[in-house]
Amino acid sequence: MAIPYRFEVSASANEVHRRHGGLADGEESGQGVTVAGRLMLRREQGKLAFGTLRDWTGEVQLFAGASWTGDFAGFTGLPLGTWVGAEGEVVRTRRGELSVKVARWQVLAEARRGFGDKWRGVSDPEVRLRQREVDLWANEGVRGRMLLRSRAISLTRRWLEDQGFVEVETPVFHPVQGGATAKPFTTHHNALDVDLFLRIAPELYLKRLVVGGFERVYEIARVFRNEGLSTRHNPEFTMLEAYAAYWDYGDMMRLTEELAAHLATELLGTTSLTYAGRDLDLAPPWRRATLVDLVAEHAGVEVDVGMDIGQLRGICDDHGVPWKEHDGPGKLILELYEKTTEGQLWGPVFVCDYPKEVSPLARDHRSQPGMVERFEGIVAGRELCNAFSELVDPDEQRARFEDQARQKAEGDIEAMAVDEPYLRALEHGLPPTGGLGIGMDRLVMLLTGTESIRDILLFPTLRPEFFGLTGHDKAQAVDSSSRSAGTIAEDAAQAADSVVTGTVPPDVV
RNA sequence: GCGCCUCUAGCUCAACGGCAGAGCAAUGGACUCUUAAUCCACAGGUUCUGGGUUCGAAUCCCAGGGGGCGCACCA
Missing domain, CATH: 2.40.50.140 (Nucleic acid-binding proteins)
Known part of the structure; x- marks a missing residue:
């Protein structure tokens, strides 16, 4: 035929x-x-x-x-x-x-392989994630969910451009680790004979563009962090970062809540969602509360970066929050917040004003000593975004970098390094600037009501398949060391024969 | 990394110390308005692997492997 x-x-x-x-x-x-x-x-x-x-x-x-x-x-x-x-x-x-x-x-x-049970679909995660092309046909709602993600990204671009933002692409290979605190992947460029990091955030390059006159700039950046996998973490994920000259973090709060509400309205027709069985309304304005006030609210304890370190350690002990010898007051307060408060916040809420000690790229708070103008948007107990009034002073930035470098020297592999090209750029003058980073995967999770990041990634990171084998087939192949390689290859072909399927009502989007 | 759960036919699942089964898919057949069509027939297995306990193990125990979830790290 x-x-x-x-x-x-x-x-x-x-x-x-x-x-x-x-x-x-x-x-x-x-x-x-x-x-x-x-x-x-x-x-x-x-x-x-x-x-x-x-x-x-x-x-x-x-x-x-x-x-x-x-x-x-x-x-x-x-x-x-x-x-x-x-x-x-x-x-x-x-x-x-x-x-x-x-x-x-x-x-x-021709369909040489079937799609399994036409009514019940395929539930084996191995098949669903490794053979997404099968999952897309076999299981109801998968394709619609993936298409919704695509539309969310597309709408985000259009909306930001309507607000005067320009999309750019900055390097994925970074010679210096920076822009966030996270463990990077490393690689090597042979011709230049240099080690490079896969970016953990595009932040510093984007702010250099603001120095260069890109007054409103954004990037939808795939970023890479060499950390664990979970229902909320994938080693490569998509982060929206946006920077606007002349704005502060208050402007960025408005941008964030308006974008989230816009996407929900366009894609779902409403800002009233149900997530994990609970109601969630993304309509602006979102609640604004300071980090220390929220700690007081949820942990029942008043804290301040000016407090004695011994007193703060005692408070941590009281709440079962472990601390390390070199943690300063700001770090202790952040730990206390993350362990006692963050997960309790259903939100959406903007948690405002973080300790300077844990925010090396954010600008000093205009009225609170020891604090910076930074907020995280918390939705469903998770961080959705992180934003600041950007630190624009090159001398202050150098001091913060050097403090980071000290921590790195003490063994903190997530700490930033001193980024000289970035400091040189700041010396040319960064105007007052608001910056924002949104985890797009998590935003799409909210919009699709999914509780695992793998449900909104077409091809999530998995352990590689071995000879086309997975699971017990692999164990068997390895076990049968007496067999010839050809036999193993044949087994691989057979094992790959696991197929799948189901029925699916029309997932018209 | 640590803890808990899990692995049976191509798919979804039963059997829980006593002959390894069903539905769907596949294969052969019947049927001129079906909707997961229906009906008849046929076929399909190293119960993840290895060891142990037992008269007897898919089932209980030990080790290994795959997968899931939780914790930790993080967005």
């Missing part, structure tokens, strides 16, 4: 429904269409056969009959999952299902 090189589609499943939704039961439209997609279900009835064709806009029924369909026998023998192109008149069956009455059809791709 010859597979064509192209196929002319005149209507998507969704378009067929839109154009012909008014047909009465048993009525024929008199209009022909060609449609294409995967055959997901098949119902045979003697000399009639019904098939459910799915494309990425939805589903439409194929209605075949021995008296009007070419190669009717072949049609009834199509394995589920086959890509089919079909041509025929749009009709509504007597039982009320809008259908393409198939005159001619052809296979556009």
Whole structure:
């Protein structure tokens, strides 16, 4: 059977429904269409056969009959999952299902592997995550969720551009670790013979662009952090960073809440969400509260960066918060907040004003000594964003970097290094600037109601497959060390045969 | 890294110390309005691996492997 090189589609499943939704039961439209997609279900009835064709806009029924369909026998023998192109008149069956009455059809791709249980789908995480192409067909809602992510990113770009922001691309390879405190991945460039870090944040390059006159700039940056995996962490993730000259962190709070509300309204039609079984309303304005006030509220204790270190350690002990000898007052207060308060905040809430000690890139607070103008947006007990009035003073920045470098020398691999090119840029003058970083994956999790980051990443980071094997197959292959390599390769081919599937209502987005 | 849970047919799952099963998929057949179509027939297994206990192990124990969740680190 010859597979064509192209196929002319005149209507998507969704378009067929839109154009012909008014047909009465048993009525024929008199209009022909060609449609294409995967055959997901098949119902045979003697000399009639019904098939459910799915494309990425939805589903439409194929209605075949021995008296009007070419190669009717072949049609009834199509394995589920086959890509089919079909041509025929749009009709509504007597039982009320809008259908393409198939005159001619052809296979556009064979499905040598099935999609498993057509009703229950596939639940094995190994298959769902490693073979996302299978998951997308087999499990309801997966494709719609992934498409929603795509639309969220697209809407974010459009919205920021409407606010006068310009998108840029800055280097992924960084010679100096900076812009955040995190463990980097390292690599090496041979021709230059230099070690490089994969970026943990685009922050410093973006602020250099503000120095260069890009007054409102943003990047949707894939960043990399060499840390653990969890339902909320993937080693590579997507961070939106935006910087606006002449703005402070208060302006950035407004930008954040307006963006989140805009996305929710556009994608879901409302800012009132349900997440993890609880109500969540993203409508602005979000609550603003200082970090120390929230600690007082949730831990029942008043703290201040001016307090005696011994007293703060005692408070940490009282709340079961471990501390280290070299932790200063600011670090202790942050630890206390993170252990006792952050997870309790359902939000959305802007937690404002952090200790200077733990914020090397944020500007001194205009009225609170020892604090900086920084906020984190907390939603559902998690950090959604982090933003500041940016530190613009090169001397102060150098002192903060040197303090970071000291911590690095003491063994803190997450601490920043002194970034001389960045300091040189600051010496050219960074105007007052507001900066913001939003974890886009977490924002999409909120919008899709998913509680695992892997549910909104098409291909999350996983342990690599071995010879195409996973799980116990791999164990067996390794165990059978007496076998030849060829045998293992054959086993791999068989093991890869695990297939999958299910039914899926139309996930029209 | 530590703790808990889990691994049975292509998929989803039963059997919980006594003959390893069902639904779906696949295969063969019946059926001119189906909707997870239905009906009949047929086929499908190293119960993750290795060891142990037992008259007898998918089941209990030990070790290893894969996966999940939680903790820690972090966004």
